[in-house]
Amino acid sequence: MTAILEIRDLSVSLPPQADRPFAIKDITFEVNAGEIVCVVGESGSGKSVTSFTVMGLHDKRALTPVAGEILLQGQNVLTASDAQIRRLRGEKMAMIFQEPMTALNPVVSVGDQIGEILEIHTSLSASERKAKVIQAMTDVHLPDPEKMYRSYPHQLSGGQRQRIVIALALVLEPVLLIADEPTTALDVTTQAQILLLIKELQERRGMGVLFITHDFGVVADIADRVIVMQNGEIVEQGPVDQVLGAPQHPYTKMLIGAVPSMDPPRREEATGVPALSANHLDKLYGNKGMFGKGRVVHAVDDVNFVVRRGETLGIVGESGSGKSTVARCVMRLIDPTSGEVLVGDTDIATLREDRLRPHRRDIQIVFQDPYRSLNPRRTVGQSIVEGPVNFGLDPKEAMERAQRLMSIVGLAPEALERFPHQFSGGQRQRICIARALAMEPTVLIADEAVSALDVSVQAQVLDLLDDVKDKFDLAMLFITHDLRVAAQICDRIMVMRKGVVVESGPTAEVFANPQHEYTRALLAAAPGHRWFDKAPA
Amino acid sequence: MLFYIIKRILMTIPVMVVVALFVFLMLRLSPGDPAAVIAGDYATAEDVERIREQLGLSEPIVVQFTKWLGQLVQGDLGTSIFSNKPVAELIAQRIEPTMLLALTTILFSVFVAVPLGTLAAYRAGSWVDRVVMLFSVGGFSVPVFVLGYVLIYVLSLNLKLLPVQGYRSPFTEGIGPFLAHITLPTLTLSVIFIALIARMTRASVIEVLEEDYVRTARSKGQSEFKVLLRHALRNAAVPIITVIGIGIALLIGGVVVTESVFNIPGLGRLVLDAVLARDYPIIQGLILFFSFVYILLNLLIDLSYSLLDPRIRY
Structure with a gap:
């Protein structure tokens, strides 16, 4: 060689x-x-x-x-x-990058972006260049290259864009x-x-x-x-x-x-009281234009679920499946189009903002990106006590609570005086968890909360989430695209595609015996399936 | 797109009505008898009466406003009190120098500022960048009339390169005299816009140079010059165009001073003369005219966004 x-x-x-x-x-x-x-x-x-x-x-x-x-x-x-x-x-030599969303110039058509590399390195005529670009686009199995030649990046899906980047990289056969x-x-x-x-x-x-x-x-x-x-x-x-x-x-x-196994452990069925339920939840985006044209996207379509205290419900799906929209609807960060969201016994789906506010503390969320979900100009302590103080807690008591929470999430209480940039990603996610817990919620939503973390840190944060769920008897809604992660932490999972729940059930059952073809496709596509999951199914 | 343009044009109507109402009330709500205010301190009773008749001030205010709006819709901006000529005609006579000065200033500013700002961004932190930014701060800080007189003193009086004052029309007096006379006012006015546009270009290009697609362009083996031109500048264009639009709007205000300094018979001088003479119909007409130009400019800027960025669709 x-x-x-x-x-x-x-x-x-x-x-x-x-x-x-x-x-x-x-x-x-x-x-x-x-x-x-x-x-x-x-x-x-x-x-x-x-x-x-x-x-x-x-x-x-x-x-x-x-x-x-x-x-x-x-x-x-x-x-x-x-x-x-x-x-x-x-x-x-040529290179392809991590982010297909940003690797292409948004204001130049994709065909021209591939053609540019031929323009730089060859003396081909415009028509020869175009023929070669179309060939390169065909080689990466893009549909209808003639038509896509003139498309702009924002009109393509993530996978299509990555194929464009690959076509671009390989057109000169490096x-x-x-x-x-x-x-x-x-x-x-x-x-x-x-x-x-x-x-x-x-x-x-x-x-x-x-x-x-x-x-x-x-x-x-x-x-x-x-x-x-x-x-x-x-x-x-x-x-x-x-x-x-x-x-x-x-x-x-x-x-x-640290690679999580796709083989979920058997879990006890949760018997706590229902803390959060959604009934016939719907969310439509877009509006009918003035002449009735317009585009309506059914982001969430008749979603129903119950999460009990002490239980973790996973919502699994790919981008565009509506999983994050469900989270935002149940938190009322956005307003659902129709349906009920019950927190305890109260339907918060249509509550006015002033009536809703007392219920806000019951549902707390940990976001995906620990680098951006903390205010960089406030100390960790300020970020943590802000919520409880807003709800009338004495600032001194709030600070004491924050100190207790810091040791629960595995950080030193002195860390409260420091700023977010002084912490690693995993530590920041711990801070975000402490911030959520400071509100003494009954429901904790983790929206891709471990997706941005390294695999070794991921395992630790998952353990922490599981611990605090037990300790505070929380109902947890765990949103993820990663089946391995879901297998580790969820008692039950719901698989969503295009706004619709295609399958749900206890995690072990869904993994062992998936009913819907989409669930089967997701399981089969998980990388390293051959190597890391030899035994099951 | 077409639907959007029509909608935007229709939206200008209520805006113009509000402007008209404001302009109308400006005269009526000023303290004292408007006719006496207009006539000035040394006017006779007959003068005041004549002006009152001319402006129709004796009728009820609502009737006055509807009448006036009716005239406006027909393009009648009223009649100057002193020259007795229609305001629309006066504006038409003075529009050429102002528009041409605005045009030369903007073109010159853009041609100087965009490359300068891009260069500063590309070499951010270097001495080139510092010099450009220093000039930029300086350009903001020098008043137009100071700069104008300094340039006249140096370029016209000392070096005798250019005529001191005045205006020659390119249409009737030829392009050579026009350029000779327009150069100094253009230079004077441009400094602040070069400063403004260069600064915005620099900030915008610095941001775009951090983008992943700039890295992709480099990974193709593209030269730095073309990376800047094709990938950075086009993506940085929207804020630059915005600031150019704001620049044109400010420019129209700026020409009042410049036209006075360089003795150019344009709209700026018309504003000044009308204010000094308290010729309210002219002032009203000019405010309406400038408002219309602003609204039109804003529309053009918004439309240009969608040409520059395919993601913006109306």
Whole structure:
């Protein structure tokens, strides 16, 4: 096998004020023609810095390669001139990115964006370019490329956009494809399709793929070889079967162990009093235009459920399934179009704002993004006591309550004096949980509350959620797209698609014996299914 | 889209009626006898009576307003008290210099400011950026009349490069004299708009340069110049266009001073002369006219958004 990419003793330094001197230190590995090499690690491991440095797209103000070399078919990328690097990009190496929603220019048609790369690197005429673009779009299995050529990114779905980015990357048939978390932002069924596509194109063209991911499920599905990175260093590398089957380094073992199992434990049926129920909940978006045209989206269609105290109900679905809309409706962050939302015995679905306010404390929510759901200019303590004080609690008592809650969520009470940016993602999510609990709610909604966290942190936060649910006898509504996570924490789950509940039941039953074909498709699409869930079903 | 344009045009009608009402009341609600106010301190009783008749001030106020609105709808803005000419005609006579000065100023400002702002954004934090921002702060701070006289002193009196004052029409007197006379006022007026637009361009482009699609463009091997032109600037355009629109609106206010400094017979001078002479019909007519121009500008700006960004559809 011939090495396409050789990285030798590469070190990249961080600016002086950073928490460590090197983003990556002394890393050595190669990518051969016709193989997929996965670089796995958690946030801060240096895996993305590695990929961006190869492309010369790293942030040049903060990151400086200080030692080693990066050889692309023998040519050292680090010493190449800007013009040489620009020629290599697109012709020899290409990259696909994590966020298909933002990776494409919103004001240029997708056909022109693919055509641009031909314009830069070839002397083809306009009509030849167009023919080649259409061919590239056909290769990534986009429907009706002739028509889609003129579409703008916002008119396409996430999966379609990622296919456009792949078509763009591969139109000049580079020898090396760098994929930086290309499926992380996609739904699980779309992810499975994109992984399949990358594998298909890689095999057909015999190119080398450097695939960056945090997800061992994806690794199991796609990798030939695996490189595990931690804090900027490679801790383990080898063929996929060896690394997954007999991991040597404790960090690798920990990462693999933290992948939640798809095999839900048997759980006791909850017998508490109903804390939250929805009856015939409906939410319509959009309006009929002045001439009756307009578009109406049925975001939530006749959804019914009951959550008892001490019970966790999971709502599982892909983007656009309506799962988050349900959460917002039951919290009255948005107004449901029709139906009942019972908190205890009170229907809050149509309560006026002033009558609703006393009930607000009963339902609290933890959001997905711990980086944005805390006010950066207020101390953690201020954020936590704000709610109880609004409801008339004495500020001193509120602060005492906040201190108790901090130790419950596993943080030091002194942390109340600090600001959100001084905490890691997992710690911030703990703070958000403490903030929700400070209101002494009966219902806790977790809206993708662990989706933005690294897998090892995810496990800890899931444990914490389970603990506080028992401790405070909460009814928990757990919203997620991740079946593995749902399997770990939910007593019962509801599977939603396009606003409709297609299946619901005790978690173990739904996983063991899915009735609806959509549930079966979701289960089958979960990455790493072959490797991590050999035994069941 | 067409539906939206029609809706927007229809929406201007109530706005214009409110403006008209305000303009109408401005005269009637001023303290004392409006006719006496207009006639001034040294007017005779006959003068006051003549003005009262001319403005129809002896009739009930509602009748006055409906009559006046009726005239407005027919394009009759009233008659000047002093020159006895129709206000619409006076505006038409003076519109050319003002519009051409506004046009040259905006074109010049945009051509200088957008590249300058983009460059500052691309080299954010460098000395180029600092120089541009320094100029920008300076440009905001210097009053138009000070700058105008300084430029006259340096460029016209000392270096004798350009004529000091006056205006030549490009249509009747040729393009050469027009350019010679319009250059100084254009330069004077442009400084503040260059400052404004360059600042907004810089802020907007800096933000866009952080976007993922700029990285995608670089990953294609695109040159930095084209990354800026094709990907950054087009996406940064909406706030820039907005500020250009605000600029044009401010410009119309700014020409009053500039036209006085450079002795240009435009609408700005007409405003000044009318205010000094208390020629209320002209003032009213001009306020109505400028309001209409503002509303039209806003419509054009809103429509231009959808041309620049396919995601914006009305």
